[in-house]
Amino acid sequence: MQIDINNLSxxxxxxxxxxxxxxxxxxxxxxxxxxKNGTGKSTLIKxxxxxxxxxxxxxxxxxxxxxxxxxxxxxxxxxxxxxxxNYEFPLTVNExxxxxxxxxxxxxxxxxxxxxxxxxxxxxxxIGSLSGGQLQRVFIVKSILNHPxxxxxxxxxxxxxxxxxxxxxxxxxxxxxxxxxxxxxxxxEYLDCYNYSHVLQMNPDLSYAFRKRTATEEKEAE
Amino acid sequence: MFLSFFSDxxxxxxxxxxxxxxxxxxxxxxxxxxxxxxxxxxxxADTLGHFSLVGISVSLFLSVTVPGTLSVILSENxxxxxxxxxxxxxxxxxxFRRYYKNYKEISMVIVMSMxxxxxxxxxxxxxKTGTLYNYMFGSILTISWDSVIMIGIAAILVxxxxxFFGRQIISVSFDENNAKFLGVNRGLFQIxxxxxxSLVVSVMLESAGVLLISSMMIIPIAxxxxxxxxxxxxxxxxxxxSELSVIIGLWASYSIHLPSGAAIVSVNVIILVLVAxxxxxxxxxxxxxxxxxxxx
Numbered sequence: 001m002q003i004d005i006n007n008l009s010x011x012x013x014x015x016x017x018x019x020x021x022x023x024x025x026x027x028x029x030x031x032x033x034x035x036k037n038g039t040g041k042s043t044l045i046k047x048x049x050x051x052x053x054x055x056x057x058x059x060x061x062x063x064x065x066x067x068x069x070x071x072x073x074x075x076x077x078x079x080x081x082x083x084x085x086n087y088e089f090p091l092t093v094n095e096x097x098x099x100x101x102x103x104x105x106x107x108x109x110x111x112x113x114x115x116x117x118x119x120x121x122x123x124x125x126x127i128g129s130l131s132g133g134q135l136q137r138v139f140i141v142k143s144i145l146n147h148p149x150x151x152x153x154x155x156x157x158x159x160x161x162x163x164x165x166x167x168x169x170x171x172x173x174x175x176x177x178x179x180x181x182x183x184x185x186x187x188x189e190y191l192d193c194y195n196y197s198h199v200l201q202m203n204p205d206l207s208y209a210f211r212k213r214t215a216t217e218e219k220e221a222e
Numbered sequence: 223m224f225l226s227f228f229s230d231x232x233x234x235x236x237x238x239x240x241x242x243x244x245x246x247x248x249x250x251x252x253x254x255x256x257x258x259x260x261x262x263x264x265x266x267a268d269t270l271g272h273f274s275l276v277g278i279s280v281s282l283f284l285s286v287t288v289p290g291t292l293s294v295i296l297s298e299n300x301x302x303x304x305x306x307x308x309x310x311x312x313x314x315x316x317x318f319r320r321y322y323k324n325y326k327e328i329s330m331v332i333v334m335s336m337x338x339x340x341x342x343x344x345x346x347x348x349x350k351t352g353t354l355y356n357y358m359f360g361s362i363l364t365i366s367w368d369s370v371i372m373i374g375i376a377a378i379l380v381x382x383x384x385x386f387f388g389r390q391i392i393s394v395s396f397d398e399n400n401a402k403f404l405g406v407n408r409g410l411f412q413i414x415x416x417x418x419x420s421l422v423v424s425v426m427l428e429s430a431g432v433l434l435i436s437s438m439m440i441i442p443i444a445x446x447x448x449x450x451x452x453x454x455x456x457x458x459x460x461x462x463x464s465e466l467s468v469i470i471g472l473w474a475s476y477s478i479h480l481p482s483g484a485a486i487v488s489v490n491v492i493i494l495v496l497v498a499x500x501x502x503x504x505x506x507x508x509x510x511x512x513x514x515x516x517x518x
Contacts, residue, residue, distance in 0.1 A: 050402070073405040086396050089260050090450040099393040099453075126451055143403075
């Protein structure tokens with residue numbers, strides 16, 4: 001999916017958080033968003049997802065304005081925290097994954113993804129009994145089940161312990177190689193694990209730098 | 223005592239009507255109730271019950287003011303107005319929920335007080351306050367065939383909705399913020415659900431009573447969600463609890479002349495308490511057997 005952002009500004013009340021941000025991502029790009037807390041990373045993502053409302057003409061998905069965009073079912077999204085999800089009512093991982101998709105989930109893909117993320121054994125467990133990291137991985141599987149053409153991830157590794165992060169970036173890299181456009185907010189310590197193509201550096205003074213991945217970065221990663 | 227109850231169930235027509243409507247409600251109340259609980263809307267059912275009473279009282283009021291056959295229809299079938307007003311109440315709640323975005327619960331208080339006030343006024347001017355008791359606490363034994371048919375129609379609609387849109391309903395209820403990514407229009411979903419809920423609430427009015435409708439929807443789920451291991455099992459267990467309480471409640475209503483709604487809900491509450499106690503005992507025993515494993 002192609003993404004165009006044109007002079008995007010956004011304010012919470014009088015506090016400006018995003019100031020005239022512009023960038024273009026071609027289909028299949030992998031954008032990593034970096035920056036300290038409070039630089040507007042999550043705000044940008046919320047604008048992209050239509051959670052923060054923006055004026056017409058600022059964000060386009062495949063040349064469609066975000067405010068009139070109809071293809072949300074092809075967008076996968078995992079938020080930083082998933083505490084708004086209802087945990088007390090019994091629901092198994094399998095039920096969560098099968099009630100989620102409108103199109104019939106191919107059973108094999110579901111099992112394969114769970115296995116890839118190292119959580120196949122919890123298929124029939126109640127989501128209320130899972131650890132934060134397990135739950136986060138379940139939500140990641142949920143967001144990519146349907147082969148999204150755009151996947152947006154807001155620090156998805158935040159609650160996953162270090163031993164299991166590997167499962168995650170391997171899966172993301174694989175999706176990228178299959179042509180999914182990816183936008184990811186991540187901590188710098190994991191940066192080298194991803195095959196990203198672009199970097200957006202966001203700064204506390206609202207300035208930003210958008211660039212392609214450099215050759216040095218690629219070397220370092222190797 | 224039990225034997226004559228069961229033979230009367232089949233032989234007496236009024237008992238058969240009570241049984242059929244009770245058994246149908248025993249399935250659809252917890253089914254809708256599960257979604258109501260997941261979406262944390264338990265009080266909405268209560269509010270809708272109060273508001274559908276406005277329809278009943280308006281119908282009774284009109285039956286003493288308009289002449290001829292219309293009067294008979296209105297007085298014998300106040301449920302038609304009850305259903306209409308319940309749906310209207312649902313839409314009003316939705317309107318106020320959007321009006322007071324950050325204080326959504328205000329909407330229920332407004333609609334509930336409006337409902338209570340209007341029904342008190344219309345009942346009082348119609349002079350038929352005597353029927354109020356039945357609608358407050360339910361009287362499943364006096365239910366008419368017309369009402370049984372309406373309960374049947376409501377059940378068919380609920381089954382239809384769950385059969386075709388069950389996945390969407392459940393997934394959006396669990397995770398409303400992500401409705402968009404599932405291709406579901408959240409506003410439309412909300413309206414359809416509230417209309418459906420209004421319909422079920424209003425057809426439950428005669429058998430469960432205004433004050434007890436929401437408990438018939440919620441308590442079986444409240445009990446089963448403590449022992450269920452999945453959405454399916456939880457709902458299935460709730461339906462079993464619900465049917466059990468309908469049959470025992472019906473017996474209590476018939477044999478010891480308790481108001482039916484009150485009897486059914488009381489059985490529901492007893493089941494809830496039993497479930498909690500048994501669960502506690504089982505957990506304790508498990509801990510005694512496996513002292514190293516953490517509780518739950």
